Amino acid sequence: MAHTDTPTVDDEDSGLRRSITGKQLFFYTLGDVLGSGIYVLIGLVAAAVGGAFWIAFAIGVTIAAITGAAYAELVTKYPQAAGAALYINKAFGSTALTFMTTVSFLAASFAATGSLATGFSSYFATVWDGPPALLVSLVFLLALVVVNFIGITESVVMNMLMTFVEVAGLLIVMGIGIWYIAQGDADFGVLTDISVSGNPALAVLAGIAFSFFAMTGFENTANVAEETIDPHRAFPRSLVGGMVVAGIVYVLVSVAAALTVPVDQLAGSDAALLEVVKQGILPFSTDFMTTLFSIIALIAITNTTLVTVVTQPRILYGMAKEDVVPGVFAKIHATRRSPWVGLLFSGVVVAALLLVGHFFQTGGGIDLVNRLALVTVVLLLAIYALVIVACLKLRGRDEDERTFRANTPLLIVGLVGNLAILGFSIYDDPSSLIWCAGLLAVGVVLFLVEYAVGSRNRPQGSRRGDPKTADRKEV
Numbered sequence: 001m002a003h004t005d006t007p008t009v010d011d012e013d014s015g016l017r018r019s020i021t022g023k024q025l026f027f028y029t030l031g032d033v034l035g036s037g038i039y040v041l042i043g044l045v046a047a048a049v050g051g052a053f054w055i056a057f058a059i060g061v062t063i064a065a066i067t068g069a070a071y072a073e074l075v076t077k078y079p080q081a082a083g084a085a086l087y088i089n090k091a092f093g094s095t096a097l098t099f100m101t102t103v104s105f106l107a108a109s110f111a112a113t114g115s116l117a118t119g120f121s122s123y124f125a126t127v128w129d130g131p132p133a134l135l136v137s138l139v140f141l142l143a144l145v146v147v148n149f150i151g152i153t154e155s156v157v158m159n160m161l162m163t164f165v166e167v168a169g170l171l172i173v174m175g176i177g178i179w180y181i182a183q184g185d186a187d188f189g190v191l192t193d194i195s196v197s198g199n200p201a202l203a204v205l206a207g208i209a210f211s212f213f214a215m216t217g218f219e220n221t222a223n224v225a226e227e228t229i230d231p232h233r234a235f236p237r238s239l240v241g242g243m244v245v246a247g248i249v250y251v252l253v254s255v256a257a258a259l260t261v262p263v264d265q266l267a268g269s270d271a272a273l274l275e276v277v278k279q280g281i282l283p284f285s286t287d288f289m290t291t292l293f294s295i296i297a298l299i300a301i302t303n304t305t306l307v308t309v310v311t312q313p314r315i316l317y318g319m320a321k322e323d324v325v326p327g328v329f330a331k332i333h334a335t336r337r338s339p340w341v342g343l344l345f346s347g348v349v350v351a352a353l354l355l356v357g358h359f360f361q362t363g364g365g366i367d368l369v370n371r372l373a374l375v376t377v378v379l380l381l382a383i384y385a386l387v388i389v390a391c392l393k394l395r396g397r398d399e400d401e402r403t404f405r406a407n408t409p410l411l412i413v414g415l416v417g418n419l420a421i422l423g424f425s426i427y428d429d430p431s432s433l434i435w436c437a438g439l440l441a442v443g444v445v446l447f448l449v450e451y452a453v454g455s456r457n458r459p460q461g462s463r464r465g466d467p468k469t470a471d472r473k474e475v
Helices: 022-033 035-040 042-049 055-075 084-092 095-127 133-150 152-182 188-192 200-215 216-225 231-260 264-266 272-278 287-319 342-361 370-392 410-428 432-457
Strands: none
Touching: 022 152, 022 231, 022 287, 035 042, 035 152, 035 200, 035 287, 042 055, 042 200, 042 231, 042 264, 042 272, 055 200, 055 216, 055 231, 055 370, 055 410, 084 095, 084 287, 084 370, 095 133, 095 287, 095 370, 133 287, 133 342, 152 231, 152 272, 152 287, 188 200, 188 231, 200 370, 200 410, 216 231, 216 287, 216 370, 231 264, 231 272, 231 370, 264 272, 272 287, 287 342, 342 370, 370 410, 370 432, 410 432
């Protein structure tokens, strides 16, 4: 598990195909970060903070971008699939910690996919209120699994095309804000209003916690490192650059929404950005614009969910080669070059999560979208903090002239920020830990299977994680 040999960027023995360009990687990052979070959860942020909720997005994106810089440094050292789990394994050499990181990341990705699929069905109902929401979510999930099976290049190209569409939707919101300002009706005082009772700092922290789901996704980019052309050159610019652009867009969209729609109306809506369009500020048919924006929102959710579905089997693939999960997850399809076993397993787990969530949701107990979003944030914040620590711990190891180095003081700020948001999230809703535990149990089963039978098909005298035995017979 503590093996630290670093492959070169041109190593093709892994079986994954290097086909993602730097430009595609930039849009892959941008499309994932600029996903459904801003479309679906902005109302919760407004409810927590008030008219100044753009501050929560600005601070949240800043902390996420600093964390992204840590990922960029580590990717240039270890351009392999597996992402955070690989970095933590390199830094600490602990089987247990690597296992917990892997499973936490998988659990977060599963929760995010479930939340997004549920959100997709909600928006779908605004266009066609026919099929049951659960059926829409499951068919949606199946379609993305099929696209992912076809291949990573096709998935990334589709992601890039959908990114243009979802950015167009956010540009519409910003355009409405500009039009409203030009008419002279804007009250800029609302942008400084933290209209909540209690401590304003805690109100902003609550807003950051809610908004952080919209910031997540950049970590998925690290999991396609093994399929990226020249990752040393592509990753720092594409990953950090994509996050900076996303952050600017988030702040501008938040300002436009706060200026054009009363904060209480935003706070009470499950589709807050749609409320901006419904104001009828632009000189176009409001019904047409509402329908158009709903379709754009569906595409935005599809884009984000596609990236989570791409990520899950690649985490399993990378960690199967490190002997943390059963070796069967290292299987790739002979012609499509996709990690198909992990893909099928991931689809089944998310489908089961949707079924269980639907059962509780129909009982009136939870809001599935918000619940799974919070679970995602709690799990990822813990991982982000560990990645920053790993980045600092690995300084001076496996480096050459091509290695990117993040700013150390900023990494310390990012670590404190991640821990602060994590602590507040758990304090604000401790029941989220129950859902986290349930998802982590899936990984426990995988680990126990690997621990019990993995050694049977590993050559005698070899150890876990030995790259020479990566092609052992799968469990």
